[in-house]
Structure formats: structure tokens, C-alpha cells
Amino acid sequence: MPQQVTTVQFVKLPPPPPPKPVVQPRIVPPPPIPKPQIVIPKKPKPKPIVHHKPKPRPKPIVHHKPKPVPKPKPAPHPHVVPHPAPQVVKSPVPTPRVAPVSGPSPSAIAAYSQALHVLIQNNVVVGEMVRQLGLSGSVRVSFVLGPQGGAAQDVRVVSGGANPLIRRDALKTVGQLKYPPFPKSFGSAPRTFEVVVQINASN
Template sequence: MNAATLSSPVQSPKFKKDHFGRALMIGAVIEALMIGGLIYSHLSQPVTVKPKPKIMAIHMIKPAPPKPKPLPPPPKPVVHPKPIPKPLPKPIPRPVPHPVAHHPLPPKPLLAKTPAPRAPVYTPPVTPLAPPSPPAPSPAARQSAMDTYAAMLRTRVQANAHVPDSVRMMHVGGTAVISFRLTPSGHLLSAQVAQSSGIGAINRAALKTVEDTRFPPFTKKMPKHPMTFDVSVHLSAHGS
């Protein structure tokens, strides 16, 4: 037998099988310890439980009606103390009057009463009533009165016409229409030549004739305001 053979033991199959079983058991123990350590460390940690959110329910409560105030108690009747009657005073004895004889006086003479003076009574003066105004004339009566007055004016103006010497020397003639305005009293307000005769001397003579004529007032049936009249004045050298 050599040295190499003596120094190294012979590894039999049985030795190999025991060595593998030990290693397997050690590995299982180590794994079990590790699992146990993990479980212990997990159990040792505090468990945190999340609180559930609280649900708040709000209920609307109708307020109760206010209680009626109690009525105040009725006032106590006031009791007035009864007045103490005062003692009546004793009556004082009056002296008995003695009758006295009265003599009748003579009657007084009656005096006649003088009446009190009375205040003068004022009587207002009586104003005489104005006579009623006459009724207004009808339009036909007014127009008739105006036509009559106008005819009278033409006759009066023509009768007052005077032929001047200038017209006589010219041996001419003609008719001029003069328009003039009168007041109800017959006063002449204005006069002008409304239609010329073609000859200045005749126009001037006709206008002067109207200005020199006196006119009567209006009649009762004519209007009470100024009026305008037209008069034809004829002048000729052969006239008077």
C-alpha cells in the first residue's frame, strides 16, 4: 500500500448519502427560521386601521310656535274705607220774634213812561229802472234806412256843389266819385277821390264840396258805428 492510499479515506456511497441528507436538513432548518423571522417581524408591527368617515345627517326641525303670554291678573278692587260720620252739632235755640205793627205806605203816583228815542231808519234811494232798449231792427229795415240816408247825402252834396272859375274858363265838365267816412253823429272823418273825372280841377272841386257839407246824424235803424259812403259829384262849366 502506498502513502496516497493510506492518507485519503475511501469515500463510500453511504458516506455521500449521509452528507447530502444533512445538508438538506440544514437548508430546511435555515429556511424555516427565515420564514419564522419574517412572520414574527410582520406580527410585531402595529396594525393601523383606517377610520371610516362619519356621515353627519342634518335634520331641519321646524321651530315650535311661541307660547302665548299669560294674561295679567285682573286688578284688585280698591276698597275705600267707610267715612266715619261726624257728630251733628247741637241746634242753637233762636229767639222768638215779636210781631211788629207795620203801617201801610201811601201809593206812589204813576209816572207816564216816555218812549225811548228811536234810531232813524235809513232807506236807500230808489234807482229808477232804465227804459228797456228797443228791439234791434231787422236786416231789411236796416238796409232800407241806410239806402234812404245815402240818397239824402247825394242830394245834399250835389245841392252844395259849386263850380269854380277855373272850370268855367276851361268850358269843361265831368263827374268825380268821392268816398268819405262819417260817425253816427254825422262828423266827417275822412274823404278822398274814389273815381277821378279826368280833370284835376273838377276832382278838387268835388272833394272840397264834400268837406264843406254838413251831414245829419244816423237814423235809429242804422248801425251805431262809423260808415263809409260814396257820392258822385257832377260839375260843369254850364252849371250854376
């Protein structure tokens, strides 16, 4: 078998370069530390006091009234000469004469009625049964008198006196008396009167 042959050639290498000089770094000293400056703070000047002026009050709103619109002047009317109206001559009307009314005055009627009431009350008739039972009451009685007075006519009970015994005594009292004549001012016509008769068992 053939053998492998390895050829070796010697090559001349160039000389190595000279070593570079070692440069040591230069040490730079640090800068000096500056001394701190002490600064004294200045006192602030006091601010001047400013007095604020008061705000002016708002002026009231004045509502202006609208100006009146001038009224148009009326057109001048043509001058009319008035004609005098015919005068009517009135005949004088005679004033009616009022005849005086004759009759009694209210005071005269009141005085006569009071006299009748006193006369009746002073002559009340109280029956035996009314005394025994001890009854009492008032009855309004109406009656008619003529101008000459005398006996009463149309005697009747108007109101009061629920007990028939009291009503009977009241009618008997008014019917048995004689009454005075009318005053002259009453006239000649008959008149109706009403009186209240008090009936009491103790009378």
C-alpha cells in the first residue's frame, strides 16, 4: 500500500513588533470644595395696609312713566246761534188745603185706657171655687164702649186664662162694671178696648 507523505515547509516569520510602552493614567487632583456662603435672609418689608373703599350702592331703578300721548284737539264746531225756546206760561196751581184731622191724641187714649184698667183691677170678682182651689192667673179681655160710657158690650176673652174658672171670673168682672164717658176729643163713635185682668185667690 502507498504511504501518505506530509510535506513540511519552514516559513520564516517576521520579527515580533516591539512592545508598546505602558502609559500610566495621570491622576488629576479633585477641585477644592468651595466654602458654603451663609446668606442671611432679609426681612420682608410689611405690606402697606390698603383700605378698601366701600362699594357704591346700586342706584334704584327708576321706571320712567311713559309720556302722555297728547289728545287730539277736537275739531271746532261751527258756531250755531241758539234760537230762544218758546216760553210756556203756566197757570198757577192752587195749593190744596189740608183739613186738620180730628181725633184723640195717643196720650189721651193711653190715659183713658189706664183709668179703665185701674177700675177693673180694683173690682175683680173672685169666685168661691177659685178661692177654695187657690187658683190664680191673668186673662186678656176685649170689650166695646160707647161715647157715653156705661156698661161694656161684646165682652170676650182674647188670650190667657187656661182654667175656665179664671176666665169666667175675668168676664164677670169686666161685664158688671159701669165705665166713665169718653173725653170730648174721642168723638161719638164707639171704641174697642183690651185690658189684662189679674185673678188671684188671695184677693
